[in-house]
Amino acid sequence: MPQRIPVVEKILSANDRLAVENQSRFNAANVFAINVMASPGAGKTSLIEQTVRGLQGRLRIGMINGDIATSFDADRAQAAGATAIQINTGGDCHLDAVMVQSALTQLDLASFDLVIIENVGNLVCPADFKLGTHKSVLVASIPEGDDKPYKYPGMYRGVNAVVINKIDLLPYVPFRMDFFKQGIEVLNPGVAQFELSCRTGEGLPGWLAWLEGQVKEFKQA
Amino acid sequence: MHELAVTESLLEIAVRHAQENNARRISALYLVIGQWSSILDDSVQFYWDIISDGTIAKGATLHFRRVPVTLSCLDCGQEYQPTSVELVCPKCGSTRVKVKTGEEFQLEAIDVDE
Ligand SMILES: Nc1nc2c(ncn2[C@@H]2O[C@H](COP(=O)(O)OP(=O)(O)OP(=O)(O)O)[C@@H](O)[C@H]2O)c(=O)[nH]1
Ligand SMILES: [Mg+2]
Ligand SMILES: [Zn+2]
Numbered sequence: 001m002p003q004r005i006p007v008v009e010k011i012l013s014a015n016d017r018l019a020v021e022n023q024s025r026f027n028a029a030n031v032f033a034i035n036v037m038a039s040p041g042a043g044k045t046s047l048i049e050q051t052v053r054g055l056q057g058r059l060r061i062g063m064i065n066g067d068i069a070t071s072f073d074a075d076r077a078q079a080a081g082a083t084a085i086q087i088n089t090g091g092d093c094h095l096d097a098v099m100v101q102s103a104l105t106q107l108d109l110a111s112f113d114l115v116i117i118e119n120v121g122n123l124v125c126p127a128d129f130k131l132g133t134h135k136s137v138l139v140a141s142i143p144e145g146d147d148k149p150y151k152y153p154g155m156y157r158g159v160n161a162v163v164i165n166k167i168d169l170l171p172y173v174p175f176r177m178d179f180f181k182q183g184i185e186v187l188n189p190g191v192a193q194f195e196l197s198c199r200t201g202e203g204l205p206g207w208l209a210w211l212e213g214q215v216k217e218f219k220q221a
Numbered sequence: 222m223h224e225l226a227v228t229e230s231l232l233e234i235a236v237r238h239a240q241e242n243n244a245r246r247i248s249a250l251y252l253v254i255g256q257w258s259s260i261l262d263d264s265v266q267f268y269w270d271i272i273s274d275g276t277i278a279k280g281a282t283l284h285f286r287r288v289p290v291t292l293s294c295l296d297c298g299q300e301y302q303p304t305s306v307e308l309v310c311p312k313c314g315s316t317r318v319k320v321k322t323g324e325e326f327q328l329e330a331i332d333v334d335e
Binding site for chain 2: 001002003004005006007008009010011012013014015092093094096124125128129147149150151153154157182183185186187189
């Protein structure tokens, strides 16, 4: 006789459990970790480079880069002054907790204040796979268009900060900032937002101050 | 594509629950997928047929229940389904809304043979 058994378990529960373990490792080493997500080319690596330069001498930063095939981005972060390691996802569209777990064995966590993880460029999948970071950041950019919160709501729902990059292009690209921000406000009320340009440096101080404040708060807790 | 990872996770959960109930065989899985959660396409069934082979879930049927997004306005109480160009409350224009349904991503139940 067939019988129905209720399960009610999140489909990615195994990943969630591993993410919790990763977070314990960050905590044990007293390191704050963030997960930087965005579509391809939004400026994740540029933001990380600017962050590493901007916080030089203030925070010791490690970087984990997830990329489908190359190590260009890790090399860029390294050149900016971070200790960077590369995870090649071998075609996967996102990082997951297992990949981060193995990356952590290659990093001397105790030598950092902050670990920045650059996720694979993708606006759909990375949101579902928790990594164990303390906060997650979405980088949006002006040329992508102002409709992205409406098209990729899942990505905007869970993040702790939204960086709106490439504002130097506002004079050249149609972009209704009000419409964009209204979408964010519905999906994620009160989320921290930073309008900036990694190219000109405009707006970067606000982002750097927020991030440094988050690290300080974590370390004092 | 993350359907493979999702399928592996599904198998692990289903088999664990079946074993806890001393079941010999799993014949069906019932998935609940909200419109705002991960996109899962038919390749899940394809991967399922491969990775469930040789397990107690071999040949089990996957049933998908897709749940549309429903928002509820915190100011006027209106319930509505957002469009791809409008998220605010259509009745009063409020941005203060709650997501009622559409974020599910669960294995709800399995059918087993004792
Ligand atoms: N105009 C302008 N260009 C920018 C800005 N920030 C980054 N870019 C350019 O955008 C392109 C992509 O930047 P990346 O930092 O590589 O973007 P990414 O998100 O890391 O890209 P992937 O890792 O390949 O997904 C590069 O050509 C950058 O020079 C900005 O603020 N303004
Ligand atoms: Mg990059
Ligand atoms: Zn209303």
